[in-house]
Amino acid sequence: MLDTLLFLVADGITNGAVYGLLALSLIVVYTVTRVVNIAQGEYVTLGALSFASALSGTFSVLSAIVAAGLAAFALKDVADRRLTGTMRVRIVLSRALWIFIVLATAWLANLLPGSYWLAVLASLVAIASLGTLIYRLTVEPVSGASPIVLLIVSVGVYMVLHGTAVLIWGAEPRSVPPVVEGGVELGPVFVTYQSLWICASSLVAMIALYLFSERTLTGQALQATAVNRTGAQLCGIPVGVAGQLSFAIGAGFSALSGLLLAPLITANYDMGLPIGLKGFVAAALGGIVEYPTALVGVLLVGLTESFSAFQVSAYRDVVVYLMVIPILLWRNAVRPPETHGH
Amino acid sequence: MSSLSKELGSWRTPNVASFAVALALFAVSSLIAMSGPRYDVTLLVTVGLSAVAAMGLTLLLIAGQVSLGQAAFMAVGAYVSAILARDHGFPAVLALFAGVATSAVCGAIVGGITLRLKGHFLPLATLAMGMACSAAIVAAGPVTGGASGFGQIPPLSFGRFELVDDRAFAIVVWSIVAVAAGGFSRLLSTRTGRAIAALKTDIEMAGVFGVNATRLRLLVFVVAATLAGLSGGLYAFYFKFISPAPFGLTSSINLLIACIFGGMSHPFGAVLGASAVTALEMFLQNTVARMLGLSGNVEMIVFGVVLIGVLLRWPGGIWSALHRAWPVFSTPRPARNIELTPSKRGVEGDDLLSVRGIGKKFGGLTALHDVSFSVGADQIVGLIGPNGAGKSTTFNIATGLTEPSEGRVRLMGAPPPSRVSDLVHRGVSRTFQHVRIIPERTVLENVAFGGYAQGRSGMIAGMFGLDQAEEAATFAKAWRALEIVELDGLAHEPASRLAMGQARLVEVARALISRPRLLLLDEPAAGLRTGEKLKLVTLLHRLKRAGTSVLLVEHDMDLVMNCVDQVVVLDRGHGLMTGLPDEVRRDERVIAAYLGT
Numbered sequence: 001m002l003d004t005l006l007f008l009v010a011d012g013i014t015n016g017a018v019y020g021l022l023a024l025s026l027i028v029v030y031t032v033t034r035v036v037n038i039a040q041g042e043y044v045t046l047g048a049l050s051f052a053s054a055l056s057g058t059f060s061v062l063s064a065i066v067a068a069g070l071a072a073f074a075l076k077d078v079a080d081r082r083l084t085g086t087m088r089v090r091i092v093l094s095r096a097l098w099i100f101i102v103l104a105t106a107w108l109a110n111l112l113p114g115s116y117w118l119a120v121l122a123s124l125v126a127i128a129s130l131g132t133l134i135y136r137l138t139v140e141p142v143s144g145a146s147p148i149v150l151l152i153v154s155v156g157v158y159m160v161l162h163g164t165a166v167l168i169w170g171a172e173p174r175s176v177p178p179v180v181e182g183g184v185e186l187g188p189v190f191v192t193y194q195s196l197w198i199c200a201s202s203l204v205a206m207i208a209l210y211l212f213s214e215r216t217l218t219g220q221a222l223q224a225t226a227v228n229r230t231g232a233q234l235c236g237i238p239v240g241v242a243g244q245l246s247f248a249i250g251a252g253f254s255a256l257s258g259l260l261l262a263p264l265i266t267a268n269y270d271m272g273l274p275i276g277l278k279g280f281v282a283a284a285l286g287g288i289v290e291y292p293t294a295l296v297g298v299l300l301v302g303l304t305e306s307f308s309a310f311q312v313s314a315y316r317d318v319v320v321y322l323m324v325i326p327i328l329l330w331r332n333a334v335r336p337p338e339t340h341g342h
Numbered sequence: 343m344s345s346l347s348k349e350l351g352s353w354r355t356p357n358v359a360s361f362a363v364a365l366a367l368f369a370v371s372s373l374i375a376m377s378g379p380r381y382d383v384t385l386l387v388t389v390g391l392s393a394v395a396a397m398g399l400t401l402l403l404i405a406g407q408v409s410l411g412q413a414a415f416m417a418v419g420a421y422v423s424a425i426l427a428r429d430h431g432f433p434a435v436l437a438l439f440a441g442v443a444t445s446a447v448c449g450a451i452v453g454g455i456t457l458r459l460k461g462h463f464l465p466l467a468t469l470a471m472g473m474a475c476s477a478a479i480v481a482a483g484p485v486t487g488g489a490s491g492f493g494q495i496p497p498l499s500f501g502r503f504e505l506v507d508d509r510a511f512a513i514v515v516w517s518i519v520a521v522a523a524g525g526f527s528r529l530l531s532t533r534t535g536r537a538i539a540a541l542k543t544d545i546e547m548a549g550v551f552g553v554n555a556t557r558l559r560l561l562v563f564v565v566a567a568t569l570a571g572l573s574g575g576l577y578a579f580y581f582k583f584i585s586p587a588p589f590g591l592t593s594s595i596n597l598l599i600a601c602i603f604g605g606m607s608h609p610f611g612a613v614l615g616a617s618a619v620t621a622l623e624m625f626l627q628n629t630v631a632r633m634l635g636l637s638g639n640v641e642m643i644v645f646g647v648v649l650i651g652v653l654l655r656w657p658g659g660i661w662s663a664l665h666r667a668w669p670v671f672s673t674p675r676p677a678r679n680i681e682l683t684p685s686k687r688g689v690e691g692d693d694l695l696s697v698r699g700i701g702k703k704f705g706g707l708t709a710l711h712d713v714s715f716s717v718g719a720d721q722i723v724g725l726i727g728p729n730g731a732g733k734s735t736t737f738n739i740a741t742g743l744t745e746p747s748e749g750r751v752r753l754m755g756a757p758p759p760s761r762v763s764d765l766v767h768r769g770v771s772r773t774f775q776h777v778r779i780i781p782e783r784t785v786l787e788n789v790a791f792g793g794y795a796q797g798r799s800g801m802i803a804g805m806f807g808l809d810q811a812e813e814a815a816t817f818a819k820a821w822r823a824l825e826i827v828e829l830d831g832l833a834h835e836p837a838s839r840l841a842m843g844q845a846r847l848v849e850v851a852r853a854l855i856s857r858p859r860l861l862l863l864d865e866p867a868a869g870l871r872t873g874e875k876l877k878l879v880t881l882l883h884r885l886k887r888a889g890t891s892v893l894l895v896e897h898d899m900d901l902v903m904n905c906v907d908q909v910v911v912l913d914r915g916h917g918l919m920t921g922l923p924d925e926v927r928r929d930e931r932v933i934a935a936y937l938g939t
Contacts, residue, residue, distance in 0.1 A: 030462075036462070036465070038595070137650075138650055138654070141654045142653065142654055142657050145653075145657040146657075147462070148403065148408050148598070148602060148606070149602055149653055149657050151598070152598060152599055152602040152603070152649070152653060153649070153650055153653050153654070155595055155599060155646075155649070156645075156646040156647070156648075156649035156650035156653070157646065157650065158646070159642045159643065159645055159646030159649070160642075160643050160646035160647060160650070162639075162642060163639035163640065163641075163642040163643035163646065164639075164643060166639040167639050167640070167643070277473075277591070280469070281470070281473075284466040284469070284470060315477075315478070315481045317473075317474075317477035317480075317481070318474045318477045318478045318481060321470045321471075321473040321474035321477060322470065322471075322474045323470075324466065324467065324470035325455065325456065325467050325470055325471065328456075328459055328463045328466060328467050328470075329455070329456075329458070329459065331463070332458065332459045332460060332463050
């Protein structure tokens with residue numbers, strides 16, 4: 001009995017770690033740009049699939065698309081008449097370096113198939129860059145629009161990414177090897193190395209995000225934008241760059257969760273949405289703006305899920321979802337969210 | 343010739359246009375229903391049903407609320423109707439009615455719980471609610487058929503008459519669409535419609551003019567739930583088979599897509615959106631896919647691209663692209679001249695407002711201590727003081743927005759009302775330090791909203807035009823108020839185009855139309871040019887002669903000294919002195935407070 005319980009707890013924590021990355025992605029994107037990003041789960045899919053193809057040594061088409069998009073925006077930016085010569089040179093050089101990194105990682109992964117780290121790097125770089133492209137294409141032009149319009153635009157993005165994933169990789173699921181085969185006996189429970197790896201990576205990623213936003217100037221600027229967009233702009237923070245950065249972090253974190261999870265459930269084009277949804281519930285429990293509360297939510301969702309899978313009772317899902325409402329009411333009474341004039 | 347076009351022009355009002363469009367909707371859909379191929383009729387019903395639910399959601403959006411769980415109310419309507427009709431032998435119409443009623447009750451319960459949530463918490467709560475509803479339907483398998491659903495739902499019947507014909511069903515559905523669309527479209531430019539728009543702009547402002555915000559928000563939520571329930575119930579009786587799939591999160595999002603794609607500022611946007619989304623899907627499925635031989639994913643990608651493209655080009659949806667053709671709201675200036683004299687409410691002889699020894703502590707900080715003053719009949723009192731002196735706190739305590747820590751306030755001879763929306767019934771009205779007008783409405787409509795408390799007509803009267811006499815009276819008063827502030831030339835301009843000074847005067851006009859005995863002005867001269875300030879002084883004197891008392895919170899010393907009967911000076915939370923303008927001007931403590939010592 002205790003064995004089962006511990007097993008379920010371990011399973012729940014692993015799930016929670018994955019949803020946690022998703023919840024953080026949603027929170028970073030929402031706080032900085034006010035986009036409730038329905039498409040967030042798609043980055044999970046893209047992360048897992050591009051990781052799978054990089055690992056098997058196929059050159060990822062996605063990296064090529066992303067590089068082309070980056071080049072297009074670089075041309076657009078350089079064409080800005082207000083720029084001086086040196087600024088133009090700087091833009092050209094920095095963008096060229098960026099495009100080079102995207103292509104080089106993809107190419108190296110192609111050259112050395114089976115290299116775990118290269119595949120991780122290639123897919124993370126590609127997907128994080130894709131995040132900035134999506135921001136510039138679909139959010140920047142309407143950044144003043146009401147949040148509900150931004151939400152529906154993100155539904156459009158979901159459709160495009162979802163369809164594209166099927167076009168590139170097809171509907172066949174791909175099995176992905178874990179970082180290390182096997183596992184370890186922790187007391188009475190057998191835990192796979194991949195589970196430990198997932199928890200450790202999530203934890204490192206979360207701590208890195210925390211340090212980034214607390215200890216670096218860029219991170220502080222990001223926080224300032226999240227608190228007050230106009231105020232940040234007046235302080236000279238380039239809000240557009242902050243938006244791109246938040247989308248890059250969001251996409252990168254989601255992709256990471258996807259490639260970590262892929263060995264456990266096989267990478268397929270449909271894996272993103274349910275994970276995104278669970279991440280949503282977890283983030284909602286935290287009121288979508290706070291990291292620590294969201295992590296409690298994440299564990300709650302992960303544990304509830306693993307327990308309900310064991311003891312089949314459909315009403316548990318109802319309970320998980322309904323749990324959100326009293327928590328929101330409580331948070332609303334304690335510290336209501338600022339209401340934004342549109 | 344010109345008189346003819348003028349004659350025609352006066353018919354170009356939103357009300358006539360609403361009726362015309364509703365009629366056209368009904369005519370076109372009936373034509374398709376009667377003569378189109380059978381497949382088109384099914385499509386027509388589907389579009390009509392989603393339009394009905396989407397219109398409710400649009401109304402919700404117009405009131406400034408978002409629901410991501412609207413399909414749950416469709417599920418309630420569908421399941422309750424279907425189960426009652428199939429398993430419990432209810433006559434179909436009665437079952438449908440029960441389903442819609444249950445959905446409305448669920449709307450009232452969910453709304454009652456969640457509407458106090460602010461900002462993005464409300465959509466999150468409705469999202470959770472919707473997902474819980476889907477899960478509950480699956481879980482309650484023995485009653486609902488679980489994930490696979492159930493069929494054999496009897497047809498919709500009324501007595502011996504059975505609605506089995508698809509074409510007749512389509513006409514019934516689209517009659518509902520036409521009535522609801524035309525009605526809601528008319529509703530927007532009526533008393534309740536203005537209040538709903540005010541809710542979105544600023545709930546507190548809406549309350550000041552007598553809108554019971556909690557009740558109206560709940561009403562809108564219940565109407566939206568009712569329409570969703572009706573849509574769901576009709577769905578069950580049309581397809582005779584239901585499962586949780588068409589009522590899940592995807593459907594809620596699809597409804598929202600229809601609203602935003604079509605345009606969320608107008609009910610016709612919902613109809614446009616529902617039609618456009620289905621038309622686009624059909625086009626992609628039949629034409630693009632068949633001609634180019636492409637897979638379903640390309641359809642999805644193209645749909646996404648179109649959705650993004652349209653919203654980037656027109657963030658207000660298709661409706662905002664067509665909006666130019668829609669007549670601007672206008673009401674002719676009335677021929678007869680009415681007077682806006684203050685109503686004789688309140689206690690005669692007593693002070694209108696008396697404040698005795700009030701204080702306010704925020705935690706350990708004493709914002710206000712021992713302030714006393716009063717505003718008598720036919721008096722203008724100025725409340726002045728440097729920044730941070732406690733003017734706003736005093737103002738909020740006087741109007742009952744803030745509870746004082748100590749002291750006593752009497753407003754019209756009684757303690758301030760506990761609800762802001764009762765203030766206007768006491769004969770008190772106010773303007774705001776930061777202008778709060780409804781940007782998307784005309785100046786005249788904004789002013790007319792000030793008369794909300796004097797009106798009675800509700801949602802039904804507004805939808806079906808039973809409020810014409812009352813509206814005429816309201817707009818006559820609104821014109822008069824605009825004449826008083828000399829802005830009648832801008833009556834039909836959108837309020838968003840006003841300059842700061844003009845917007846402040848519109849706020850004064852909006853306050854005047856409720857015929858207050860006591861008018862509270864919060865820094866009315868901020869942002870006004872010198873000429874406008876002089877006009878304001880003249881206006882205040884005129885109001886006083888007509889019997890309205892004024893409490894004026896203001897920074898501009900000259901303006902205050904030129905028009906008030908008495909000045910109350912606050913400094914660092916204390917009442918420094920109260921006196922005639924000349925005494926205050928000479929007082930050394932006041933000079934010290936303003937110039938520093």
